[in-house]
Each structure stands twice: as structure tokens, then as C-alpha cells.
Amino acid sequence: PLPGSLALPLSSERGLQEVTHWQGRRIDPTGLVSIGERELDLGTGTWISADPLGHLASWSLTNFANNDPSWNRLRVDCNQSILDAENLQRAP
Numbered sequence: 001p002l003p004g005s006l007a008l009p010l011s012s013e014r015g016l017q018e019v020t021h022w023q024g025r026r027i028d029p030t031g032l033v034s035i036g037e038r039e040l041d042l043g044t045g046t047w048i049s050a051d052p053l054g055h056l057a058s059w060s061l062t063n064f065a066n067n068d069p070s071w072n073r074l075r076v077d078c079n080q081s082i083l084d085a086e087n088l089q090r091a092p
Contacts, residue, residue, distance in 0.1 A: 032039040037052045050061035 028034070031043055032041055032048065034040075039048045040046075041048055047062055051058065054061065
């Protein structure tokens with residue numbers, strides 16, 4: 001890894017589980033994480049390139065997943081599911 005990088009080297013003392021980080025992706029020697037077609041800089045929390053879908057995905061070319069971490073392809077609202085589960089537990 002480059003000096004100051006968030007990446008950890010894979011070695012006999014450090015297994016794959018220890019060098020695998022965010023979303024199970026390995027941080028490369030530059031400190032970037034490859035997420036599909038784009039690279040994410042974990043140090044700044046920003047993408048280093050524009051969304052490959054362009055403005056079809058969003059007005060902002062730097063958004064990801066509708067700029068909502070609870071969004072997914074199935075359009076399931078994870079936040080609502082959590083609230084529903086909490087309310088179900090409170091029900092008599």
C-alpha cells in the first residue's frame with residue numbers, strides 16, 4: 001500500500017478478513033474501493049468519477065443509490081421495515 005493509505009497489506013499474519021473493509025470490498029493500495037463501475041475514496045467519502053449512468057440516474061453526477069443509504073434495487077424502504085418491526089414488537 002501507498003504511505004498514508006487506508007489499505008492494509010495481505011500477509012501471513014494478516015488474513016483476508018482483516019484487509020477486507022467497507023461492504024466486503026478490499027481497499028486497493030491507493031486507498032480506493034471499487035464499487036461496480038466507480039471508485040470510492042474512503043478518506044474523503046467521495047467518488048472519484050461521475051456516475052456512469054449520467055443524469056439518467058440523478059441530477060447530481062456524484063450521487064449513489066439515490067443518495068440514500070437505505071435505498072436498494074428492489075425499492076424496499078429499509079427504514080420503514082425497521083420501524084414496522086419495532087412497532088410489531090411493541091404490539092400486545
